[in-house]
Amino acid sequence: MGIGDKPKYDLASILIYTALVFIGLISVYSAAPVIEYTSITDINEVYGKQLLFIGVCAILIIVILAIEVKFYERFAGLIYVISILSLAGLFVFGKEVNGATSWYPLGPFTFQPSEFAKFATALAVAKFLSQLNVSLKNVRDFMIISGIIALPALLITLQPDPGSALIYTAFFFALQREGLSLWYLTLGLIALVLFFSALVINIGWIILAILVSITGIYLLSRKRKHKKHLAKPRVYLFVIAALTCIAYTFSTSYIFNNLLEDRHRNRINIVLGKVQDDAGIGYNINQSMIAIGNGGWTGKPLQEATQTRGGYVPEQHTDFIFSAIGEVSGLVGTSTTIILFMLLLYRLIIMAERQRNQFARVYGYGVAGIFFLHFFVNIGMVIGLLPTVGIPLPFMSYGGSGLMGFTILLFLFIKLDAHRMSYDH
Amino acid sequence: MKKLLLLSIVTLVGITFLGRVIYLQVILSDTLQMEAENNAITTIYDYPERGFIYDRNGKLMVANQVAYDVMVIPRETGDVDINKLAELLKIHESRLEKKLKDARTWSAVQASVVVPQLTQIEYAPLQEQLRKFPGFYIQRRSLRKYMVDHSASVLGYIREVNQNSIKNDDYYVQGDLAGKSGIELQYEEELRGVKGYKKYTRDHYGRAIESYKNGSSDKAPIAGTDLTITLDKELQEYAEKLMINKRGGVVAIEPQTGEILTLVTAPNYDPSLLMGRDRSKNINAILRDTVRLPDVNRVLQGQYAPGSPFKVINALVALQEGVVTPQEHFSCNNGYNYGGKKPLGCHSHASPLAMNRGIAESCNAYFAQVYRRIIENEKDPAKGMDIWHDHVTSFGLGDFLGYDLPVGQPGRIPDGDYYTSRYRYKWYAPATISNAIGQGEVAVTPIQLANMTAAIANRGYFYRPHIIKEINGTPIDILKYTEKNYTTIEAKHFKPVVEGMNEVYRSGTAKYVQIPGIEICGKTGTVENFTKVNGERKQLTDHSVFIAFAPKDDPKIAVAVFIENGYWGSRYAAKIASLLIEKHLKGAITRTDLENYLLTHSLEYEYVKKLSKAPFKVNEAIDQGLITLEKEKKLRKLVDSLQPNTLY
Structure with missing residues (x-):
């Protein structure tokens, strides 16, 4: 100073x-x-x-x-x-x-x-x-x-x-x-969205949505072949991403339903409108x-x-x-x-x-x-x-x-x- | 981008929140304010005293009394000594336990009723003792006090409103008392007054904290209105007394006004039964009595064949239509052969006879022929039937009448269409011949019969019967009850009929019930009736019917009496009618022999017949109804054994 x-x-x-x-x-x-x-x-x-x-x-x-x-x-x-x-x-x-x-x-x-x-x-x-x-x-x-x-x-x-x-x-x-990197925020948001949707929607629909969107992104990324400087999309990376998402969805819903205490579960359920109490x-x-x-x-x-x-x-x-x-x-x-x-x-x-x-x-x-x-x-x-x-x-x-x-x-x-x-x- | 993330999230969240509070505080505000009010504002009602009911002479019939509810606040009781308390409250321990449990389930902090509606006498010993039980206290409330031990069906009763009334009428809240039947129901709005209220805010435990808006929205109660009704308490009481051990009804109307002087249905019960701690037990006992049916108002709801009193109507219609003159004679050969399987029977009397004797002797043959002329006056019997129907209904028959009591039945007066739709083939007057003598398709209620009598007494018009006389001391001025309803019969035709009815009393079928010094005009009736016993149609002893008005030239009272299975008209009905007329006109009874007969005879033996499964005789010449102790006991036992099980 x-x-x-x-x-x-x-x-x-x-x-x-x-x-x-x-x-x-x-x-x-x-x-x-x-x-x-x-x-x-x-x-x-x-x-x-x-x-x-x-x-x-x-x-x-x-x-x-x-x-x-x-x-x-x-x-x-x-x-x-x-x-x-x-x-x-x-x-x-x-x-x-x-x-x-x-x-x-x-x-x-x-x-x-x-x-x-x-x-x-x-x-x-x-x-x-x-x-x-x-x-x-x-x-x-x-x-x-x-x-x-x-x-x-x-x-x-x-x-x-x-x-x-x-x-x-x-x-x-x-x-x-x-x-x-904003990737962290994106990842965090994806995690949150998956977590909450797993509570509201049937898990089968979520898996379908994951598969559809990841396939969609893969197909879209293949089209930008002319952008030579970008790395070529690799199929196995997308497969891993999809599997991770699915595994995550299963595990969070397991944690929510089996590991969380009732009072926490209820608080979330009420806001989601699943429980009227x-x-x-x-x-x-x-x-x-x-x-x-x-x-x-x-x-x-x-x-x-x-x-x-x-x-x-x-x-x-x-x-x-x-x-x-x-x-x-x-x-x-x-x-x-x-x-x-x-x-x-x-x-x-x-x-x-x-x-x-x-x-x-x-x-x-x-x-x-x-x-x-x-x-x-x-x-x-x-x-x-x-x-x-x-x-x-x-x-x-x-x-x-x-x-x-x-x-x-x-x-x-x-x-x-x-x-x-x-x-x- | 790095710098904008938090900034944009803050903006997004801020706008979302602003939107949400606008939604909650502007759009949803009304709904939420109502919820807040439901939550937090408790309304304590201030009940006005219910209006009194006086008879036409200013004698009090229904007043109010203080009753006491034993209340409990479960949270404050601590451990209750169930045994001692049950003994004190005089209820069973298990019942008390259940009550306390229910109260706790409902609310631990708000008061519930443990024992409702104790009378002053029941309450006195409790007052001191109950202090030993914390959490219990006594709450005053106003109940009806009946100054009469009869007439329950006309006075009606009050009870707590049910969910339905609460839903249909904004005025009522849980726990309010309201008229359920009779005058209490009919004049509920006048009698109840308007309840006041005080609003308090309460906290989430339900405790009142402070007066809401400093009491600016509070309202003081408006007292209920006193009613004066047209009944004569003493006459009513006397009629009730005479009707003990009989079933049926008595209606007396003042012809000049249409005011109902007496309205008795029997069996009846003490209105006080429906109050106090045994009320629910008593209500159940009354409603479930499928043998005596005390809940059915036989005067207003009972639709009976009128029998011979109906003949005077046929006489009037015939005169009006000009198909007969009073002097014309008809012959009777112990009956009249109209072409049916067997002739319409009649009893022995002088023949041939004119109208006056036809009425006096109640000659079936006379009226069958007169009736045929009415119907056959037109080529098409259906049209003749319609004309007859219009004349008859102008006496208020076949219609609800519009009196101010909450129950009733229209009865039935058939018209041309009625038979046309019923008979597949072409029909003629003889097919409806029973109408001539008041049997068959014709059905009336006793109050219609009394009103018809009043119309004859007035020689051609009637005032709609009504029970209200004064509201808060001011005589009613309701057009419905002050206008004359004219019959379709001209006044001049009444003279021969009234003369005939007078002869009934002087030298006809009712000559044994004469009252010295009173000129009565009447008509007896003996009504055949049937019932089904095990699916088999069986005849029962005839109903005893009598209509009368008196005095002949200045009628002050018109009476109809209907006694189920009383056999012939003068055996029961005429006796009761003439005693009531004497009581009303003279104030005292001289025919104590008639009175004595009625008080010592019971018709229960008749009522038991159809229930007892044993073969029985009908229309026995000698009345078996003399009351003896042994007989009464046997009857009681039998009736009780037939009641459905009402233990609970």
Whole structure:
């Protein structure tokens, strides 16, 4: 950092952050599981606590912005190791809530290390990738980077909290930006499509579809004989591809039907429309959609927001906070929230693109990817487009660890971005 | 490309989400708002008191009483001492256990009824004791209180609405009480009032949290309307008393207004049976009584051959058509040979006779010849039949009559087409000769018979019979019930017929039921009837019928009495009719001998005949119905043994 350089903090992202946190607090207040409202500063109720967490975040932000910018890159590895240790430590000291050992008891509060592992992993990925001799084209480097991402994801899956582990797929966007072939995405998409269609359609049809499309691609590729520079298509490669697809379809459907637990299976089945169960497992999503629909254009006053006030949507102040926004502030509230998230993501991508060094850019994309995945999975679930996956909506869902984790994630990047002109390798 | 992937995915997802929330909050909004309301708004109804029912003299017949339901909230009970509680509630342990299990299955947090509709007396000892059982409590509700122990079929009863009524009428919700029969059903909307409600939001446990919209959408109940009906409670009571041990019906109508003074069907039952904790048992017992059929309203639904009272109609039609004069004499030779297999029989009396004696002696031969003239007045008997049909139906016969009670039957008055479609060959008047004497194809209900009598009393018109007199103290002003319905018979033709009916009473078939000081006009009837016993057509003892009005020149009451298997008209029906007339006009009974006969005679022995499988005699000259203790016991036992098994 050059002496006398003034950091330029990105005002737009800070404003969006403030707006989201504010809307979040109001929604936590309306969705609070209380019969009688008390003062919003009542520390015994969720809204009082959330207010307290926001205060802590304010301090965190000051600290993050005050620390020398070089610190983060330099200690990225150490932060990652500490974070991995804290995840591993859960298996010894963790407290079990709702069947998952994801929390450390901390007096009257709990601390969820998986929320902090996100930024730690983002730092570690950025640090590793920004080394001069590292390339994603190199298989060994790719394996290492995959390991860095997979390790916390694995530990979190074991808690078990597969929803939070899912978020680590967000790093795909950072890797893709750094040159990872789109083939990976294509493969991933094919895998997903095969997996879901195997659940909905008879497996025989899928095999037929695989064979037809692969034969079609083979026949099409034979026609481009004039393009001499391209390798000649080899039949055995297509046969292998077809067999792999078929084997994969069989194995995933076997895993789904025999290895997955019922609760996971049901969540997927409900979204696929295979099971209509508004009273059982589908209850959450159904009630959540009713709450959103009840909001109409401009929402209902708290007294008439019966879904929210009656506690019909389970976990409404945490994972289902978006449904409270929907009922209390209507389409105005939901569309504002969605647009704010879109703006934040656009802003983060623009900010990442304007970084001069790779570390900041990779970290930026990591942040954007993580926020995007939370946004996608959480709201997708609440509005009934995706299966129930228990992850919070950033800045808005009630929860100290979450709010702090997301705040650190964002403001670390704002700090890096503020120093982009002077910050150099 | 590298830079655009996340950007485009974010855009795609964002737009999808916006589309989805617009879909949910704009397009699907109404549906989802309704679901939210179903979910979260609980409506607690505030039931108004049901209207009272008074008789024509302002005497209370139906009021309300408080009843008590024993309720349970399963979640709050803890371990229940089934034995003690069953003893306290006076129900069987296994039944109590089942009730509690059902309640828990339905909802653990919402109240269910354990024992419904306890009366004040049953409730008193529970009040203190029940406190020892947490989760159980008592809920008040308003029930009917009947001030009479008869007339169930006309008053009707109320009961919880079924799914069908809920589906067909938005007003009703689960657990509402509504009229099921009689006046309670007919005037349900007036009697019930409009229930009020308070809306509360409730949480997902079903607990009420707060008043919805600060109570701005709540509604106060509107009380039910009191009704005054046309029945005379005392006359009704007296008729019910006289009808004990008989089957059939009594209808009395005030001719000047069409108001129904008495409407009795027998056997009847105490309306209070259909309330309280034994109601379902009692309802079942009544509905399943296929021997006595107490559920059938014989006055409104029973379609009987009218018998001889129908002769006066034929006399009137004949006079109107000009085919006979009152003075013309017809001969009777113990019957009339119309060309059938055997002659139409008649009993011994002076012959030849004119109209007055024809009616007084109820001469079959006289009316067969008069009837033939009516039908044969036209070349085509079908046309003659049609003319006869139109005259007869102008008395309200063969029609539902339009009275304000919920059940009825039209009866049957055949016309030309009826026979043309029935007989494959050309038919002539003699083929329908039974109509002359009220047998054969003619069928009427007792209320039609009474209305016909009222029309004769009025000399040519009637008011539609009705049961409603005042609504909330205001006399009804319904055109249907205040307009005169004219018969097709001119007033001048009634004089000879009325004279004949008076002779019935003074020196004819009903001379034994005379009441000092009252000029009655009447007509007896002895109706042949048949039944099938093991697929074999068997004759039963004749029905005893009597129609009458009085006083002759200023009729205040028209009565029709129909007694199944009472044999000849004056044996039962005429006695009952004349006692009712005396009661109505004088307020006291002088013919206590008649009253005594009716109270000490039972016709159950007749009703048992067709069931007993043993050979039996019909139309026994001496009434076997004198009630003795031993006989009663035997009869009861027999009837009970014939009932389908109603144990449950």
